Amino acid sequence: MSCHIHPHADNSWKFSTHYNNSSGTIVHCVECHLPPEGHGYLFAKAKHGLKDAYGYYIKDSAKIDWQKKKLLENAITLVYENSCIDCHQNLFPVTLSVNGGNAHLFYVTSKEPLSCINCHLNVGHYDKNAVLHEHDSSFGVIITSDKPPFIESAEVTEFRDFTETIPGTTVSFEMAALPGGTFYMGSPKDEPLRDDDEGPVREVKLSQFWIGKTEVTWDEYMAFFRATSSQGRTEDQVVISKNADAISGATPPWGAPDQGWGKGSRPAITMSWHAANIYCQWLSKVTGKKYRLPTEAEWEYACRAETKTPYFFAGDPRKFTSESFLRKLLGPDTTTIASYIIYNKNSGAMTAEPFMVKVNPFGLKNTSGNVAEFCSDLYSEEYYKTDSLRTNPKGPARGLEHVIRGGSFKSDARDVRSAARDYTRTKEWLVTDPQMPKSIWWYSDCIDVGFRIVCEVDSSLLK
C-alpha cells in the first residue's frame, strides 16, 4: 500500500530497515507518520489525511521536492516520537555499543527536546548517502591527487588578486584584492522583508584587504585536516596554549561531514567556528601570511560590492520570497536570483559547486547563499544601534555566539539579502554528538554553514 501521493517515498521505504530487515517485520506508513492511539491519533489522521488528499488531487508528485522534506527540520514535523517509542521500548538492548549507550543516556537525561530522528534520520526511508553516527577515522586519509605538490606559498609583492598555493599539497585557491573604502552597512527601514537587527544603516570605512573568491572548499579544508588532525580528543585549553609551531587540529568527525554530496570544490561544512578559526591560524603558518575570518563589516562590504540594493543584482525580495501568502499562491519569481544565488528554490537541499553561479561585481561567488559563512565578530542584535566605531569595526566585545552571514542553500530569498544577519547556535548544532563532552571541531547537527577567509595586507608583504 502506498500513501496516495508518495511513490518516491514508497521505494525508499522498501529499501529501509523498517521494511527490508532480517526479522521480516514490515512497519507501515501510518505506524511512524501518525501518533499511537491515545496520543492525538484521530486529530493527526484527519490533518494528514486532508493534506494528503489535497496533494493527491492538486499537486504534481514529480514536482515535489522530496529531498527537502527529508531534511531533519522538515522530517521532524512528519514523524511522531511517541510512535518510535511505542515499538522501540527498550533503548538499552544488550547489543548497544558504547557510543550508542552514551547517546541514549544523553537522550534520556536531556532537558532539551530531542527526537529519535535527530540521529536516526534515515531508518524509515533509505538514503544511500546516509552514514550512521560513528567515528570516521579513515576520514581524509586517502590522498587522491598525483600532481606534484607545491613547494612554496604564493609570493605577493603588490596589492592585486593572487593565487595562493598551500606548500606540501596540490591545493590552490584564488584571493581577490578589495580596495579600501566607505560603504553603507545594514538595510534601510524601507527595505522589504528586513529584520530589525540590520539597522540603522551605518557609514563604515574599511582598509584594503584580500578575500577568498569562493567559500573555503573541501580540498582546502582537507589539506588542513590531513596536516593537523589528531586521533584522540584534544582539550580546548591545550590548543590555545600551544604556539603556532604545533597546531593541534580536528579530531576525526562522526559520520560523513560532506553528507555524501562529495568534496572537491564544494564548500567545506559542519566544522565548528573554532575549527574554522584554527584553520586560519594554520594557513597563516604554512603560507607566512596573515589569514583570518572576515569581520562582519568586511563580509558585507565584499558581498555588496558597491551596491546599495537588497541584493548585489537588481530585484525585489518580495518577488523572490516563497514565504508570503501571495507568493504561495502565485509562486515566487526565480529567474534572476537563481543565476547568482544557491538558495532553497534551486539547491535541491544541498550545497553546490561554485561553477553553478555567476560572480558579484567584485568577482566573488556564493557570498549570498550556498553556505552561510562565519565572521570573526560576536553577534549582538543591538550592535548597529550602539556601536560608535566607524573604521574597521570588529563587533561587540561580549557575546555568546558568532555572526554568520549570507544565508544558505536552505534559506528563503529574504535571508540571502546582503544585509541579512544570523548567528551560530552552538548548543542546537551539537544536539546529537554522542561524545561527552561534545566535539569542539565538528557540529553534529548543522549542515549549511562554512566560511570564507580574509588575508590582511601587511606592509612587510608588499615590498
Added chain:
Amino acid sequence: MKNINRRKFIERTALAGISIASAAAVISACKKMPENKELGLPPILRGAPKGKKLRAGLIGAGARGTGAAINFISAGPDLEIIALADVFQDKIDACRERFASFNLPIPEENCFAGFDGYKKLMALPDIDVVLLVTPPQFRPDHFLEAVTTNKHVFMEKPLAVDPVGIRSIITSAKKAEAIGLNVVTGTQRRHQEDYIATYKQVKNGAIGKITSAKAFWNQDHVWFREREPGWNDMEYMIRNWNNFCWLCGDHILDTHVHNIDVINWFIGKYPERAIGYGGRHQRVTGDQYDFFSIDFNYGNGVSSHSMCRQIDSCANATGEIIMGTEGYTNCQNTIWDLKANVKWKFEYPPDENGNQMNQSVIPPYVQEHMHLVYAIRTGNYVNEAEQTALSTLTAIMGRTAAYTGQAISWDEIFKSDMNLGPSKLEFGPVDMVFETPIPGTPVISTVKPLYKGQII
C-alpha cells in the same frame, strides 16, 4: 577500619552466616514489606528464601572478594561458589584453600588467572550470579560482560573511578533492567535495618525539612605495599591498588562514598556543584591524597560538608549527620530535636542473654546477598547499579574539585571524558607518568593522569 579488623569480622560473619543458612530460611517483617517497597527500600530479611540452586562465580579473589563470596553462601540455602577469577594466581589459590577448609571445594578447571579471567569465568554455562569485587578500575568492563552474558550481579562499591566508567555502568544497568537481571551493590548502609528505619522516620517528617548535612570518614592510615624485586610496574600497582588513583579512585571513593551515598539517599537528590580542598603529606606510595574536605551544594541553600582523612592519632570517626528544621539525625539510629533531646531511637534486638545489642543480627554484608537472592527467587526485581554509580560520581566530583581547586558542576562531571586507566591492561612496564595533583593546575581534567618518574 583497618584491614586486620575487617578480616576478623569476615571470620565471624562466615560462621554466623553458615549456621543461619542451615536453618530454615524465613522472610520476617512481612508486614513492613509494602512500605519498604513504596519507598524504594530493600526488604529486611533473616535469610534468603528457598528456591532453585544458584551458582556464583567470584571475580576478584582478594580479601574483600573472598569475604563477599562467603557472605553470598551465608545468605540462604542452595547457594554455591563454583568458579574464581583473579589477575593473580596466588589470590585464587588462597581463596580456593579457604573454601576447601569449609568443605566447599571449587574445581580447579573453573579457576582463571589473568586480565581476561573474568571473560572465561562468565563463559561457563552453569553460572547464574557473578560477584564483582576487584578494584573499581575494572568494574565497568566486568559489569558489561556480566550483562552481556545474562548474569545476575552483586558488585562492590565504588563502581568506577572516572566518569567514562560511570556512564558505562549506567548504560549496562539499563541493559540489565531491560532483560530483568538483578543487581545489588555493596553500599552496606542502604541494607542496614537501623538506617532504613531512620530513613523512614526522616521521610515521615521527624526532623522537618532538611537544611544541611555533614559526612565524615576520618581514620588511621590504610594498608600499602612497597615494591618487591621482580615486580613489574603493572603487577606492583595492582598489588598496591589501594594507593593509585587509576585503580582505587582515592579514598574519597573507596570508603567515604558510603557516607556520601547516605547523604544523597536522605536528601533525595545529587549535588549540583562541589568545591573543596585536599592534600598529601604522609603517604609513602602511590599518588593519592591523605585528606579531602568538600562542600557539596545541593541547591536551595542545602549543603553537605564531606570530609575524609587517613592519618594516625587524630580525632577519628565515621558517620553522617543531617540537620532539619525540626531536629537532626545521625541517619543510623537516633533522632534528636533542636534542643538535643532524643526524640526517637532504633530498638536493636536483644542478644541471647536478653541484653539489647548495638547492631542488627544480620550484618549488612550478608543482608545485601539475601536481598539479591530474594529478588532472583521471588521475582521482586532489584537494580541498585545506577543509584550507586551516581553516588560514586558524586565522590568523583568531590575528588576532582579537590585535585583541581576548581568548582565542578554535576553536568560537567557527568559528561566528562576523564578516563584514568592505561590504554592497555597487561603485565610489564606501564607508560604512565605520575604526579600528585596540585590544585590550580588543570592536569586532572585531561584524559590521562600524568605520572612522572619511577612508580612508587
